[in-house]
Amino acid sequence: MAKTYTVAVVGATGAVGEQMLKNLEERSFPVGELRPLASARSAGKTVRFHGEEVVVREATPEAFEGVDIALFSAGGGVSLKLAPEAVRRGAVVIDNTNAFRMDPDVPLVVPEVNGSKVWEHKGIIANPNCSTIQMVVALKPIRDRYGLERVIVSTYQAVSGSGWQAIEELKRQTRAVINGEEVSCEVLPVGKLSKHYQIAFNAIPQCDVDQENGYTLEEMKMVRETQKIFGDDTIRVSATCVRIPVLRGHSESVYVELKEEADPAEVRRILAEAPGIIVQDDIAEQVYPMPLTAANRHEVFVGRIRRDLHNPKGLHLWVVSDNLLKGAATNAVQIAELLVSSDK
Amino acid sequence: MAKTYTVAVVGATGAVGEQMLKNLEERSFPVGELRPLASARSAGKTVRFHGEEVVVREATPEAFEGVDIALFSAGGGVSLKLAPEAVRRGAVVIDNTNAFRMDPDVPLVVPEVNGSKVWEHKGIIANPNCSTIQMVVALKPIRDRYGLERVIVSTYQAVSGSGWQAIEELKRQTRAVINGEEVSCEVLPVGKLSKHYQIAFNAIPQCDVDQENGYTLEEMKMVRETQKIFGDDTIRVSATCVRIPVLRGHSESVYVELKEEADPAEVRRILAEAPGIIVQDDIAEQVYPMPLTAANRHEVFVGRIRRDLHNPKGLHLWVVSDNLLKGAATNAVQIAELLVSSDK
Numbered sequence: 001m002a003k004t005y006t007v008a009v010v011g012a013t014g015a016v017g018e019q020m021l022k023n024l025e026e027r028s029f030p031v032g033e034l035r036p037l038a039s040a041r042s043a044g045k046t047v048r049f050h051g052e053e054v055v056v057r058e059a060t061p062e063a064f065e066g067v068d069i070a071l072f073s074a075g076g077g078v079s080l081k082l083a084p085e086a087v088r089r090g091a092v093v094i095d096n097t098n099a100f101r102m103d104p105d106v107p108l109v110v111p112e113v114n115g116s117k118v119w120e121h122k123g124i125i126a127n128p129n130c131s132t133i134q135m136v137v138a139l140k141p142i143r144d145r146y147g148l149e150r151v152i153v154s155t156y157q158a159v160s161g162s163g164w165q166a167i168e169e170l171k172r173q174t175r176a177v178i179n180g181e182e183v184s185c186e187v188l189p190v191g192k193l194s195k196h197y198q199i200a201f202n203a204i205p206q207c208d209v210d211q212e213n214g215y216t217l218e219e220m221k222m223v224r225e226t227q228k229i230f231g232d233d234t235i236r237v238s239a240t241c242v243r244i245p246v247l248r249g250h251s252e253s254v255y256v257e258l259k260e261e262a263d264p265a266e267v268r269r270i271l272a273e274a275p276g277i278i279v280q281d282d283i284a285e286q287v288y289p290m291p292l293t294a295a296n297r298h299e300v301f302v303g304r305i306r307r308d309l310h311n312p313k314g315l316h317l318w319v320v321s322d323n324l325l326k327g328a329a330t331n332a333v334q335i336a337e338l339l340v341s342s343d344k
Numbered sequence: 345m346a347k348t349y350t351v352a353v354v355g356a357t358g359a360v361g362e363q364m365l366k367n368l369e370e371r372s373f374p375v376g377e378l379r380p381l382a383s384a385r386s387a388g389k390t391v392r393f394h395g396e397e398v399v400v401r402e403a404t405p406e407a408f409e410g411v412d413i414a415l416f417s418a419g420g421g422v423s424l425k426l427a428p429e430a431v432r433r434g435a436v437v438i439d440n441t442n443a444f445r446m447d448p449d450v451p452l453v454v455p456e457v458n459g460s461k462v463w464e465h466k467g468i469i470a471n472p473n474c475s476t477i478q479m480v481v482a483l484k485p486i487r488d489r490y491g492l493e494r495v496i497v498s499t500y501q502a503v504s505g506s507g508w509q510a511i512e513e514l515k516r517q518t519r520a521v522i523n524g525e526e527v528s529c530e531v532l533p534v535g536k537l538s539k540h541y542q543i544a545f546n547a548i549p550q551c552d553v554d555q556e557n558g559y560t561l562e563e564m565k566m567v568r569e570t571q572k573i574f575g576d577d578t579i580r581v582s583a584t585c586v587r588i589p590v591l592r593g594h595s596e597s598v599y600v601e602l603k604e605e606a607d608p609a610e611v612r613r614i615l616a617e618a619p620g621i622i623v624q625d626d627i628a629e630q631v632y633p634m635p636l637t638a639a640n641r642h643e644v645f646v647g648r649i650r651r652d653l654h655n656p657k658g659l660h661l662w663v664v665s666d667n668l669l670k671g672a673a674t675n676a677v678q679i680a681e682l683l684v685s686s687d688k
Contacts, residue, residue, distance in 0.1 A: 150654070154498035154597035156547045156586065175522050178515065195630040202636040203500045203588060203595045205648050205662045210627040214608065214650035223653060236654035240597040240662065242500065244547060244588050251547045253498035253584040253597075264558065283554040286539040292546040304549050306558035309567060310494070310580035318549045318584065 003343050004032030007336070008067045008091065010059050010082065011074030012036030012047050015163045016096060019329035020071050021049055027333055030340065037063050038074065061085035069339065071332050072096060087123030092339060094125050094332045098217070101126040101225060108228050111334040112276045113140045118338045125335055130327025131155050131207075131218065131241065131250055132225040137300040137326070138319045139256065141274040142267060143230065147259025149313075150236040153222060156244045156251035157207055158291060159199060161323050162188060166199075170245055173200035189243055199245050207241040216241055249291025250327060252319040261312045264305045271302050276326070281305050289320035297322055298330045347687050348376030351680070352411045352435065354403050354426065355418030356380030356391050359507045360440060363673035364415050365393055371677055374684065381407050382418065405429035413683065415676050416440060431467030436683060438469050438676045442561070445470040445569060452572050455678040456620045457484045462682045469679055474671025475499050475551075475562065475585065475594055476569040481644040481670070482663045483600065485618040486611060487574065491603025493657075494580040497566060500588045500595035501551055502635060503543060505667050506532060510543075514589055517544035533587055543589050551585040560585060593635025594667045598660070605656045608649045615646050620670070625649050633664035641666055642674045 007024065011017040017038075024031055036047045037059035046053040057063050059078065064070060064086040072079045072086075073096035083093045083100070100106040107117035108126045113136050118125055128136070131153075139148060159166040169187045176183045177200050185196035189206040197204055207218035215223075222239040272279045280289045281303040289301030300321040308314025321327055351368065355361040361382075368375055380391045381403035390397040401407050403422065408414060408430040416423045416430075417440035427437045427444070444450040451461035452470045457480050462469055472480070475497075483492060503510040513531045520527045521544050529540035533550040541548055551562035559567075566583040616623045624633045625647040633645030644665040652658025665671055 152496055152599050154584075156500065156588065171522065174518055178519050178522060189630070193630060197630075197634065198636055201589065201591050202634055203590060204634060205595070205597075205632050206627065206630065213653075214627060214648075215653070216627065238599070238653050238658070238660065240498075240648065240660055242595070242597065242662075244500065244590075245545065246547060246589070247545050251549070251586070253549075253586065255496050255582070283550065283558060283560065286533070286537060286541075286550065288549050290541065290546055290548060292542055304558075304584065309557075309559070309582050314582070316582065316584055318586075 002030055004030045005068040005340060006033040006035060006066050007031045008035040008037055008064060008070040008086070010037045010070060010072045010078065012056055013038050013042045013045055014073060015160055015167065016073040016324055016328040019324045020073065020332060021047055023329045023333040025050055027337070029333060029336060035063065035067060064089045064091055067091040069094065069336050071336065073328065083124055092121065092125065093123060094127060094335050096127040096328055096332055098129070098221065100124050101128060102228065108225060109335050110136055110229055110331060111338055112137050112274070114229055114231070115338055118335060127328065127332045127335065128225045128229060129218070129221040130161055130323040131157065131252065132222050132229070133327050133331050134250060134300045134319055134321035135222065135252055135254060136226055136229050137276050138254070138271065138302050138317060141270045142256065142258065142262070145270055146262045148235055148256060149259055150257040151226065152238050152255040154240045154253045155242055156246070157241060158246040158248050158250055158323055159188065159243065160248050161207070161250065162191070165191065167247060170199050170247060173198055177201060199243060201245060204243040205240065207243050246291045248295040248322060248324060249320055250323045251291055254317045254319055255308070256315050256317070257311065258313045258315060262315050264307055267305050267315065276300055277302060279303065288318060291320055294320040295322050298325050300326055346374055348374045349412040349684060350377040350379060350410055351375050352379040352381055352408060352414040352430070354381045354414060354416040354422065356400055357382050357386045357389055358417060359504055359511065360417040360668055360672045363668045364417065364676060365391055367673045367677040369394055371681070373677060373680060379407065379411060408433045408435055411435040413438065413680050415680065417672065427468055436465065436469065437467060438471060438679050440471040440672055440676055442473070442565065444468050445472060446572065452569060453679050454480055454573055454675060455682055456481050456618070458573055458575070459682055462679060471672065471676045471679065472569045472573060473562070473565040474505055474667040475501065475596065476566050476573070477671050477675050478594060478644045478663055478665035479566065479596055479598060480570055480573050481620050482598070482615065482646050482661060485614045486600065486602070486606070489614055490606045492579055492600060493603055494601040495570065496582050496599040498584045498597045499586055500590070501585060502590040502592050502594055502667055503532065503587065504592050505551070505594065506535070509535065511591060514543050514591065517542055521545060543587060545589060548587040549584065551587050590635045592639040592666060592668060593664055594671060595635055596663045598663055599652070600659050600661070601655065602657045602659060606659050608651055611649050611659065620644055621646060623647065632662060635664055638664040639666050640669070642669050644670055
């Protein structure tokens with residue numbers, strides 16, 4: 001009989017947690033026991049897994065007894081507190097929050113890019129930020145072939161990156177605008193900050209708290225995580241992260257400077273052959289990735305591939321992916337698959 | 345008695361035309377006779393001007409008899425056909441379409457940037473593309489102080505850039521999505537092309553027809569018009585133009601490389617003192633421009649001003665403006681004001 005695993009999903013009732021359960025199911029991950037965990041408030045609810053209702057338990061240190069793999073997606077505070085407890089009890093933690101990503105003892109893994117890093121874990125493996133994951137998947141084959149000097153990225157991020165509350169807020173606000181009613185703002189751009197702005201029919205150039213250097217945390221994640229994932233501190237990344245009224249699917253306008261000149265036709269070929277990427281690129285036929293067509297898909301979609309008009313080593317790309325899937329749940333489950341692959 | 349002018353507005357019932365009438369009113373332009381013109385289909389409708397209903401006439405060559413200033417915003421085809429007729433009859437044409445912008449005999453004018461060029465006209469003055477106008481207004485003071493080598497811009501464009509039909513389409517699609525009904529797509533990204541995509545809750549990386557070089561016409565407008573307005577073919581501009589579900593107000597993530605290092609605090613001061621610009625820039629206090637707050641305003645709003653993380657001569661900006669006002673109607677009426685200022 002094939003080996004199975006006790007898998008805990010922390011934040012099982014959240015927007016990403018729901019997708020993690022779905023991914024474990026769809027990808028036939030060898031789950032022996034599923035242990036959905038959440039805050040005390042959500043304990044007692046049920047989630048559906050392989051046709052059965054499974055009761056959600058409160059995420060306490062004891063809840064990790066006997067767990068082999070724990071997928072965390074319940075906020076950085078929960079991970080900081082409970083991930084070490086899970087590790088102490090023998091689990092390997094795959095953490096989807098920002099809590100441990102830059103910890104030198106924690107591998108930051110995108111399987112298509114640096115999958116072998118999972119073996120260096122000391123109990124915790126970090127899942128990168130959604131915006132970073134889709135970008136590095138697209139850049140990996142390009143970097144391998146031409147070398148990568150520099151990245152300037154502007155994002156068009158979906159509200160689901162901020163969870164259920166933000167999804168509901170966009171829907172609620174949109175309905176209010178359409179009906180000519182008053183619009184209330186409670187969640188975006190950042191729930192815990194004091195000012196909240198309407199996202200319906202708007203664009204907000206802030207996706208996380210600010211840092212002292214004038215950038216937001218979301219922007220600095222894209223800088224630091226990209227360098228860590230490629231293991232190359234010389235890659236110069238700058239980012240502008242913007243929230244737009246899209247429910248699901250982050251888009252990115254990415255400019256790269258390469259060490260060598262790149263022919264767009266060859267770039268298309270290289271990307272089409274790379275794992276996890278689908279090239280949709282024919283502007284004359286109006287073919288390009290869009291969040292609506294990338295939603296509910298596991299791949300990273302790349303289009304609008306064209307040479308910079310002035311720098312022969314410069315290339316522009318348009319990269320779209322489902323932020324809840326490859327940007328979060330799919331990547332986490334892929335890491336779990338890598339982990340158990342050695343047991344086969 | 346002060347001199348007054350017979351002013352024709354071609355496309356008077358369109359989204360931009362409506363704003364032109366409003367601007368002429370609000371800015372107390374010395375209109376003696378207003379002559380609203382439109383297609384045969386719209387002839388007979390009325391528009392409101394200074395409290396009176398004025399009947400819209402069909403835009404024919406003869407309709408320009410006696411016109412001093414003709415503001416055109418009814419599509420490139422109409423301008424190509426009728427602007428020369430208006431000029432032949434003694435009018436000065438201020439054209440808001442792409443028809444004449446790159447014509448070496450036609451000045452391309454943003455009053456804050458190159459206002460003196462209006463005097464070089466031979467009958468036609470072109471109003472630049474909306475995306476270009478707001479960007480060059482923001483870049484002018486920066487270029488004057490530090491010199492400008494290069495621009496990489498990604499846009500977040502409102503649907504109103506594509507007129508009433510696109511505005512109605514976004515509203516109709518949004519209502520359908522919210523009500524769980526079927527969504528129809530007829531206008532965006534480009535009415536005359538064969539494929540139309542949903543803009544509600546989506547992002548479409550195409551704002552105009554494609555060019556042979558892999559860029560869209562909207563993107564190439566930003567490149568060529570910026571160079572022409574600054575009178576400097578050495579400025580290296582690259583653009584990615586994207587439509588997002590916003591009704592009014594284009595946003596732009598702009599990266600510039602300067603000839604000299606720029607201190608962000610000094611840049612803020614220089615921009616705040618420049619005409620037509622409002623600086624909204626304090627990320628720690630969540631202050632930045634957004635399309636919702638820039639809508640129905642005539643200025644260009646600039647925020648998120650910060651140094652590039654790796655290039656001391658690199659600077660990032662977030663530039664927002666109402667595409668129907670400064671991006672179109674306001675700029676056109678400002679040009680008309682410049683024209684008549686010499687008569688005073």
